[in-house]
Amino acid sequence: MKDCGDCGLCCKLMGVTELAKPAGRWCGHFRRTVGCDAYDARPASCRAFNCTWLLTDALNEGWKPSVCGFLMHSDAGxxxxxxxPSRPQAWRAAPYRETLERWAVRGQEVLIFAGRRGLRLNPDATTTALRRR
Structure with missing residues (x-):
């Protein structure tokens, strides 16, 4: 079974309303060698977060967020x-780009963000620019 180990990229990239932690900044509870020092008392938004790499057996160690430079999660399908932000183009490297594009062509909606800027991978292999509020 997979575990976060030394990763914690979600503790940097995801905003946590309950902690007034903005997206893109390390959480004050994250410790590089041990993970979250408040894990048992973590807020609801942290408990609800589901890392796609952790949940998907088909994604190997190369897809671990700390290795590939991005994390994946689902929202409304x-x-x-x-x-x-220190690796905004990481998703473009092989095999990530090809796999994400293949998923989009098969009908999976794929949105890629680096901070507020993003792209939607379209089923016809084109992209649409996005901007987060």
Whole structure:
């Protein structure tokens, strides 16, 4: 079974309303060698977050967020790819880009974000620029 191990990229990229933690900044509870020091008392939004890499056996170690430079999660049936701002183009490397594009062509809605800027991978292999509020 997979575990977060030394990753914690969600602790940097995801905003946590209950902690007034903005997206893109490390959470004050994250410790590089041990993970969340408040794990048992973590807020509801942290408990609700589901890392696609952790939940998908078909994604190997190369898709671990700390390795590939982005994390993936689902929202209303869409696959959201959140890139580490220090590696905003990481998703374009092989095999990530080809796989994400293949999923989009097969009908999976794929949205890729680096901060507020993003792209939607369209089923016809084109992209649409997005901007987050």
């Amino acid at each position: 869409r696959l959201i790819v959140e890139c580490d």
